[in-house]
Amino acid sequence: MHPNDLLPAMPDTITAATTVKLKRSHAHFPASAGWSLKLTLAGKVVVTFASAASGNDHLITMPATGTPATDDLGPGVYEWVEKAVLGGEVYETDRGFVQVFANLEAGVGDQFQQWAEKVVELIEARISGRVIDGADMAAYRIGDREISNIPIDELFGILNTLRAQLRAKAAGGQFARQVVMEFTGRGLRH
Numbered sequence: 001m002h003p004n005d006l007l008p009a010m011p012d013t014i015t016a017a018t019t020v021k022l023k024r025s026h027a028h029f030p031a032s033a034g035w036s037l038k039l040t041l042a043g044k045v046v047v048t049f050a051s052a053a054s055g056n057d058h059l060i061t062m063p064a065t066g067t068p069a070t071d072d073l074g075p076g077v078y079e080w081v082e083k084a085v086l087g088g089e090v091y092e093t094d095r096g097f098v099q100v101f102a103n104l105e106a107g108v109g110d111q112f113q114q115w116a117e118k119v120v121e122l123i124e125a126r127i128s129g130r131v132i133d134g135a136d137m138a139a140y141r142i143g144d145r146e147i148s149n150i151p152i153d154e155l156f157g158i159l160n161t162l163r164a165q166l167r168a169k170a171a172g173g174q175f176a177r178q179v180v181m182e183f184t185g186r187g188l189r190h
Contacts, residue, residue, distance in 0.1 A: 006059065010039075010080055010096060017103035022060040026093055029084035030056035036085050041098065043078030065140035075102035114169070116162045123159045127152060158182075 006023035014020050022039070029035040031053035038061050040048040049069040051058035063069045082094040150158070 010082070010098060012092070013099045013101060013119060014073075015101045015103065016073045017064050017069075017106065019064045020070065021064040022058075022062075023054070024051070024058040024059070024060060024093075026084060029086070029091065029093065030129045031058050033180065034086050037082055037093070038085060039080060039082050041078040041080045041100075042099065043076050044074040045072055047072050060119070070092065070100075071103060071106075073100045075100055077112065114166070116165050116169075120159060120162050121168070123155050123162070127155055127159070 004073060008025075010022065011020070011022055024037055026035070026037075029037070031051070032055060035058075036053070037051035037058040037060060038048055039051075039062075040046065049060050049068060051060045053059075065071050067097050076099075078098050078100055080098055081092060084091045084093050106138050
């Protein structure tokens with residue numbers, strides 16, 4: 001996105017700690033007549049951004065930093081609502097949902113490691129009989145069962161399922177089943 005780009009509508013996705021600029025036009029609520037817009041995002045936190053007038057249009061800037069700012073937003077799905085305001089009159093003009101992606105620069109440790117990745121590490125440690133950095137294997141649960149009490153063949157099944165989920169995520173959400181082929185000389189066996 002170019003710094004001078006003004007989006008005509010709320011995007012489907014934004015990234016925390018990045019600037020988003022909107023140019024909103026409402027024939028019934030022109031900025032030149034004193035109307036202003038406020039845009040509220042509600043999810044892990046609630047933040048509200050105010051508009052500035054530009055002729056009849058409303059410019060809404062969601063800055064990367066400051067108060068309020070997109071760096072206040074944690075990752076997740078937020079509901080948003082836009083309202084036109086003039087004195088005591090308030091009208092809802094638009095609403096929807098936006099996916100907020102994490103600011104990767106703000107991450108620490110395994111904060112952005114997926115749950116499936118963490119469980120794969122634990123299952124692999126259990127199968128191989130080793131311990132990970134003092135992890136309490138007896139206390140780790142998957143559903144209603146402790147990992148130390150799940151039979152090895154079930155652990156392999158869970159491990160394969162989680163690995164497939166991680167491959168799908170890495171492939172952009174496409175759930176792909178791994179197929180192993182072997183050439184036997186008399187045709188194809190899989």
